[in-house]
Amino acid sequence: MYASDHRTNPASALLHQRVLTLWLRSERMAWSFLCAYDAAYWTTLHECLQHPAVGQVAAGTGHYTLYAHDWRAVPPRTWLETIDFMALAPAPATEETPRFTVLSREQFDAAVHEALRSWRRPDVLAASPLLGTRMVAQATPDSGSEVNTLRDLLAEAVDDLHTASPKFHRVLAATYFHGASTQEAAAERLNLPFSTYRRHLRRATDLVSENLWRRELNGSAAGGTGPGD
Template sequence: MSPVEWGSWGEYYPQPARPEDAGAILELVRVWEGRQSADIAARWLDRQPDGFFVIRNHEGENLGMLAILELSRASLDDVNADPGARAAWGFAHGSAPPRRGEALTLCRFVIDRHNYQGPSATLNATPILTLQKQLSTPNLSWDFLALAEPDKWNAYFAAADLPRAEGADFTVGERDYGLFAHDFRKVSVDAWTALWAERALTQDVDSAPREHTQPLLVLSHPDFETAVRQGFKDLRRPDLLARNPLLRTRLIADRTAAAGAAGLESVLREAAATLAHHPRDDKLLRAVDRTYLRPAATQEAAAAALGLPFSTYRRHLTQGMNRIISVLWDQEVYGQDQAEVSTP
């Protein structure tokens, strides 16, 4: 099933909802989904009015509405008050949790006045608005779409690399809903849109998407820290660096010049070099240098080469590695450019 209604394509455009649209928005939700759903929409309209949009005809009549919510800036009380938001939140955190600073979005209440969630001007507007949101949301992790009667959409959205979030169905009133989800940390917005552009040009719109690159890994902070520490231990062993999970993370994927073990070694050495930016960190850099960059035979020998008591050397090494891990984590979560801007 295709959501496109070709007869109205290009005729009607989504607009941010105005305060005076609130009554019409909630009435649409009540008519199609019931009072309980309308109460949930009213709560979100109060909390995130900037996430609501309406589709108007040339006379200004409201033809439909939808909402794109940022669950990452919502309170847990608000998330838990909406079964759809709660299902999205639970699925994301049970699969690959958003990390600190990462956004999580949910397209909710897609309702056309005449055709509900069938092909319509409102469904035409939905991918336009969601793509705008995806492109303009920094550090987007998960993006979800909630639809009623989800079974009929399974094949279509699977082909769009927005597969069904298994086990995340929910019910509000008398309607059952499903969620469709994409983790943009694994396949970025750019890669996702490039795939769609290629398929559109080849008119291959009904086939399953081809994987051009292996999806990126989304490491938790503890797993990321472990990988960085192992990377420094293996810095002079390309065969071991080639197995490091950092090679499949955004940390490396964002750098066109970084590839394979040599690329990872370069990234780790660059991160260590950031300790030279601050004179007070020179002692930390020297400890890292004699341990990993130009290693002594043992840590005891490294401490002796630096003329330090072993306990002082270990403290400097621990502080230096913690600083390096923090620098690399910022690059992993926020991207290299944003992390560099924020670095003092």
């Protein structure tokens, strides 16, 4: 008879191994008994060992569950051939689900571009892959909205251009924040040739993406961007 008060640990695992060896080497054993305090934990293991619960034993202020096997009905050789040792093995380790969405730099840049275009459409922004990134998760309060956080991060990254690259700040603000209906209308509002406007817009978007990419990699506030061309 073997009694267990604790859950599996190196010492109890060694004791189980010695008990199994004893069962297999005993030639005339009629019954074996296992006794455990935590039935919810031990019952599955003991049933895998073909020791079903047969009753309870009072001990002190608690009750132990008694498990038994009749070796006359199922002798060691038969028991060894039929026991499911795989059920006794620990479950294989599984990879932990990543906490954040991992984007390549190309995917990240494309997502930033689309997010800027959707800045005034929170319903569209709700589908952005950037919502699962580290920069958004770390900047979102416990009861906050990831969409609002992403809008704030985009606005902050654009505002960072105000001093170092005012022409790029103006082109982004006119295009995405101040309600220009088309890029042609934004270029006209800025009094820029359309080709110049497009060049500035591409460069400005690249600077915003670079700013946010550093924040995503470093897990900290985005740094300022250089003046560009």
